[in-house]
Amino acid sequence: xxxxxxxxxxxxxxxxxxxxxxxxxKFFPLLKVMIMFYLALIIFLFVRxxxxxxxxxxxxxxxxxxxxxxxxxxxxxxxxxLYLIGSMMLSGIIIxxxxxxx
Amino acid sequence: xxxxxxxxxxVSLFLLSLISKLDIFGVGGIKQDINMLILAFxxxxxxxxxSFVRSRFGGGPIVSIMVFLLAYIMLFTNYFYIFGPAMFIxxxxxxxxISILFDLSIAKPWKKMNLGPDTTSKEAGERIERxxxxxxxxxx
Numbered sequence: 495x496x497x498x499x500x501x502x503x504x505x506x507x508x509x510x511x512x513x514x515x516x517x518x519x520k521f522f523p524l525l526k527v528m529i530m531f532y533l534a535l536i537i538f539l540f541v542r543x544x545x546x547x548x549x550x551x552x553x554x555x556x557x558x559x560x561x562x563x564x565x566x567x568x569x570x571x572x573x574x575x576l577y578l579i580g581s582m583m584l585s586g587i588i589i590x591x592x593x594x595x596x
Numbered sequence: 597x598x599x600x601x602x603x604x605x606x607v608s609l610f611l612l613s614l615i616s617k618l619d620i621f622g623v624g625g626i627k628q629d630i631n632m633l634i635l636a637f638x639x640x641x642x643x644x645x646x647s648f649v650r651s652r653f654g655g656g657p658i659v660s661i662m663v664f665l666l667a668y669i670m671l672f673t674n675y676f677y678i679f680g681p682a683m684f685i686x687x688x689x690x691x692x693x694i695s696i697l698f699d700l701s702i703a704k705p706w707k708k709m710n711l712g713p714d715t716t717s718k719e720a721g722e723r724i725e726r727x728x729x730x731x732x733x734x735x736x
Contacts, residue, residue, distance in 0.1 A: 589699045
């Protein structure tokens with residue numbers, strides 16, 4: 495396995511992880527709804543942690559949910575998956591696991 | 597590299613179809629979309645400013661004034677062209693995207709690793725035997 499193919503393999507694994515929810519959501523519409531609901535919940539909890547409960551919190555989370563979950567669903571889901579990989583330190587496992595020594 | 601051509605084509609077509617969801621080919625659509633993304637980014641920055649100031653100075657009217665001032669300077673003046681990219685890099689760091697680049701820089705998957713000469717047990721044995729024979733030659 496050459497160097498280029500190794501880099502390509504790592505990129506491919508990252509792409510598969512990032513795009514898996516989108517592709518699965520394409521085949522199973524209910525899963526897409528679940529992912530959207532999950533993203534909306536994450537955004538709402540993030541806003542509520544900072545602004546507390548109140549009308550402003552609902553307003554801001556409403557705007558963010560509309561933009562990230564409804565309008566830019568196809569952009570937000572891969573970015574969220576990349577965020578999961580980065581925050582859970584899975585990138586090291588993927589990169590070092592696919593690394594070929596010698 | 598011909599082997600991967602069809603694969604690269606498929607991936608780029610898929611990515612193009614994803615980008616087209618942003619209405620990139622629509623008249624004026626892309627500008628609207630980018631403006632909307634900038635609005636969301638500004639809202640997230642505002643939330644981070646509120647969280648930052650509250651965690652350090654607690655609550656109260658002075659803190660609210662500080663939040664308004666910081667938000668005005670960072671988001672609504674021309675300084676946004678400095679603070680925006682800076683916050684973008686800050687989000688990259690705190691959300692752990694940098695760790696991916698860090699791992700890549702350590703692992704260097706594009707570079708062939710040099711582990712030194714192969715040391716099999718047979719070679720090690722030969723080397724020991726050579727050293728012994730040399731010693732025998734020197735000290736009788």
